[in-house]
Amino acid sequence: MVGMTNTDRPRRCEPTRQAILQAARERFACEGYDRTTIRAIAADANIDPSMVMRYFGNKEQLFAAAAKFDLHAPDLSETPPEERADRLVRHFIRLWEGDLADSSLQILLRCALTNETAAERMRLIFAEQVIPLVTTGIDPDEAVERSGLVASQMLGLALCRYVLRLPAVVALDSERLATWIAPTIRRYLTEPRAPIPSAREIQAGNDFLNGKPAN
Amino acid sequence: MVGMTNTDRPRRCEPTRQAILQAARERFACEGYDRTTIRAIAADANIDPSMVMRYFGNKEQLFAAAAKFDLHAPDLSETPPEERADRLVRHFIRLWEGDLADSSLQILLRCALTNETAAERMRLIFAEQVIPLVTTGIDPDEAVERSGLVASQMLGLALCRYVLRLPAVVALDSERLATWIAPTIRRYLTEPRAPIPSAREIQAGNDFLNGKPAN
DNA sequence: ATTGTAGGCCAACATCTGTTGACATGTCCA
DNA sequence: TGGACATGTCAACAGATGTTGGCCTACAAT
Known part of the structure; x- marks a missing residue:
């Protein structure tokens, strides 16, 4: 023994x-x-x-x-992509608000920046749970790109609200928060890929990069 | 001495x-x-x-x-709010891509989660540099809320791309990234406050919270 | 030449950390 | 009763870390 x-x-x-x-x-x-x-x-x-x-x-x-845990993500395969965003955002906000029981996210976020095991697990969870969650019914070629964008907004929200506790982000009540964030996620999920920037945007970008003042 | x-x-x-x-x-x-x-x-x-x-x-x-540093944020007071988002996003992406010289952001992000000094400084930078950056020309009452939303997306992007290095987010080239993110920031800066969710969204949200299946 | 001092190095401290092994206790089965 | 084995405690080691104080050297002013 x-x-x-x-x-x-x-x-x-x-x-x-x-x-x-x-x-x-x-x-x-x-x-x-x-x-x-x-x-x-x-x-x-x-x-x-x-x-x-x-x-x-x-x-x-x-x-x-x-740090072994499950996202408990809802099954959205039956939900049309347009509604998916709202359900997703509300699901996670609700999950995170009741943080007393499940601190899984905090564990990962706080440790992933200094511990390689945590970072690896984060990527794994992303690959195994987030991408599939978002993928169903979406062109697989686009799924990775869209998942990444979704993750950037959702993790950013979690970071600012639950870990850094930026007052400005903590102050928002969860319903208003969902109302702000959901359209963003919806756009990342459904907006046609590679939207062409308007000529004006391109010009503004170039001007900026070349150091020209605005206007 | x-x-x-x-x-x-x-x-x-x-x-x-x-x-x-x-x-x-x-x-x-x-x-x-x-x-x-x-x-x-x-x-x-x-x-x-x-x-x-x-x-x-x-x-x-x-x-x-x-950790003492400046965001080197551009002066956007002359830029109309609609253009501000594009300039802001492109500015920061550009700043972060050339990360060899200036690792200020990484320092703060990586340390703010475990070191209280870093966290405090993060909130300070947010209060002193981000809010004013976004505020000019916007109703001051709304500025804090909008800044928070902007921060959640921008910090989330920085986190996923430059610190966690999620492959899906690293893979995007910077131009395409800017094209995806900028409209989000623009919405956070300019969309009328407290958009009323559609009846359908509210119903979907309630159904979900009550455990009803989709559809 | 002497001296004061700033810049730098070495060795050591006290503490904390992950980790280990020896020893005690308790419980269940033969 | 006795022994096997799980469960738990105690004490200690080895290494790392922040931090300190003493000593040396260069050099400029006296």
């Missing part, structure tokens, strides 16, 4: 295991990967630090276990 | 000082606050770790010095 972790078979020590996991999630979510210490997690779970090691091997594997 | 740092008066040791600052910026930008060590910075600058302390007091103050 030497070298065998308790991860392997079902046990009645699950309560302890869950206590560790929950403590880990909270710590990782609000302090990031580096500032979270095994000792602090153990203290939160009222056990000895060495127990954490026995249950999860090492910090990295503990994080992997704590 | 005891207790006096070299910060106070002009010196001919500026080269060393600058070397430290540059090394610090690079480390902070790509490894975040916690993973960046004084020793590593010192090694990059080819000096002794204790020199860093002498020049900047402590890690926190060094970070404060390294």
